[in-house]
Amino acid sequence: MEEIKIGIIGLGYVGLPLGRLFSLKYMVVGYDINPTRIAQLNKGIDLTNEINSEDLEYVLTKNPSDFRGLFCTSNINELKDCNYYIITVPTPIDHNKKPDLSKLYKATQLVSKLVNKGDYIIYESTVYPGVTEEECVPIIEKNTGLKLNVDFYVGYSPERINPGDKTHTVDKILKVTSGSSQKAALEIDNLYKSVITAGTYLASSIKVAEAAKVIENSQRDINIAFVNELSKIFNLLNIDTNEVLKTARTKWNFLDFRPGLVGGHCIGVDPYYLAQKAEELGHHPEIILAGRRINDSMSTYIGSEIIKLMIKNNILIKNSNVLMLGLSFKENCPDIRNTKVIDLINYLKEYEINVDVYDYLASNSETFKEYNINLLDEIPKKKYDAVVIAVAHNKFKDLDLSQFKKNNTVIYDIKNITTETNKSIKKL
Numbered sequence: 001m002e003e004i005k006i007g008i009i010g011l012g013y014v015g016l017p018l019g020r021l022f023s024l025k026y027m028v029v030g031y032d033i034n035p036t037r038i039a040q041l042n043k044g045i046d047l048t049n050e051i052n053s054e055d056l057e058y059v060l061t062k063n064p065s066d067f068r069g070l071f072c073t074s075n076i077n078e079l080k081d082c083n084y085y086i087i088t089v090p091t092p093i094d095h096n097k098k099p100d101l102s103k104l105y106k107a108t109q110l111v112s113k114l115v116n117k118g119d120y121i122i123y124e125s126t127v128y129p130g131v132t133e134e135e136c137v138p139i140i141e142k143n144t145g146l147k148l149n150v151d152f153y154v155g156y157s158p159e160r161i162n163p164g165d166k167t168h169t170v171d172k173i174l175k176v177t178s179g180s181s182q183k184a185a186l187e188i189d190n191l192y193k194s195v196i197t198a199g200t201y202l203a204s205s206i207k208v209a210e211a212a213k214v215i216e217n218s219q220r221d222i223n224i225a226f227v228n229e230l231s232k233i234f235n236l237l238n239i240d241t242n243e244v245l246k247t248a249r250t251k252w253n254f255l256d257f258r259p260g261l262v263g264g265h266c267i268g269v270d271p272y273y274l275a276q277k278a279e280e281l282g283h284h285p286e287i288i289l290a291g292r293r294i295n296d297s298m299s300t301y302i303g304s305e306i307i308k309l310m311i312k313n314n315i316l317i318k319n320s321n322v323l324m325l326g327l328s329f330k331e332n333c334p335d336i337r338n339t340k341v342i343d344l345i346n347y348l349k350e351y352e353i354n355v356d357v358y359d360y361l362a363s364n365s366e367t368f369k370e371y372n373i374n375l376l377d378e379i380p381k382k383k384y385d386a387v388v389i390a391v392a393h394n395k396f397k398d399l400d401l402s403q404f405k406k407n408n409t410v411i412y413d414i415k416n417i418t419t420e421t422n423k424s425i426k427k428l
């Protein structure tokens, strides 16, 4: 039997943990177009914080012909004798909230230059149903002259990792697999089964696997939108939303969702992929898009609530000072892409409020490049007119907020992490 050699295309939040896991058993060539990322990884540094230096250094190898290990490179030629290619590149949305598959097509083109008879190409990037077989396979067939299920095979295995979550790591999350033929599906399933301790679920088709992934995140988005709407209603009623949810959760089948900002590049993005496909087929998806609208409105809503509270506390809004605790799109994760905290900051700045931002996980240079914001280097030693807990990073849970307080300071805890029950802390 031919030895398995896996090429991973795109070494980000998804590709690196997957590549590392496979490399404990197989030879893996990890390819990324970003040479800076490759240079860092080769020094044992993963700026996404998903893999620690020790675990990364343990698998790194300088020899792509080794029996097993992870060889990181931005040289496409190093991929050429792989027999499995796994594509884990970003699938974002554009400015009009339409799927942007350009990186996926580019990665497919790249693999087309390498694929040989008998090879497997597996997609992990989130897409709408049909992308693998109807959009990517034709690119490969056209560029190579090879035929699907005769000369090469494809599969789709969606990633379910949760960045920053050190409990549900890639090996511990049941992995959905699928393939272009029965033989391919079984081969692909066996490959994942050999490293995923949580096991696999072989879906009945590639389109089913693609659809399952996109609805997992769409369902979450809609459920969060529902509690966000509840939060707006209960604020009008002057009832504490968190108390209501806590009470309702005592019923066995009440679903546990919390209100908040929905950012990042999965939950706030994937529903648009499904919506686009639905629209193409003549169906206008009402619930999916309503959920998106509600969740996207939350930054403005929270901003206006903060300003109202400040006015009630006799704070002059113009030139007031607000401390924003957290910028990244989720807790314990440095990823600032598509964070909705930035919308909240921009909203406050429209009122000429000075906003200091402290996030000990986010990269200062990236934040400046992306948002033109200089992060504070350390916890500030000054008093503020308002303090906003925007992200539930672990360190913020024990932070003594009284150090920032004047007698009329507004504290707004979006993430409900403060334990104080006194009414001076406003929660979403």
Ligand SMILES: NC(=O)c1ccc[n+]([C@@H]2O[C@H](COP(=O)([O-])OP(=O)(O)OC[C@H]3O[C@@H](n4cnc5c(N)ncnc54)[C@H](O)[C@@H]3O)[C@@H](O)[C@H]2O)c1
Pocket (backbone or CB within 6 Å): 009, 010, 011, 012, 013, 014, 015, 031, 032, 033, 034, 037, 088, 089, 090, 091, 103, 106, 107, 110, 124, 125, 126, 127, 159, 160, 161, 162, 163, 265, 266
């Ligand atoms: N981050 C998550 O939590 C998560 C979870 C499940 C699924 N996903 C999906 O997985 C996919 C990847 O997401 P991610 O968070 O890992 O993205 P990421 O931005 O962290 O990483 C992607 C990497 O791909 C590289 N890249 C881009 N184009 C390339 C190309 N043509 N060739 C080689 N490398 C290329 C980038 O330089 C980057 O390092 C997306 O479709 C995303 O929706 C992400």
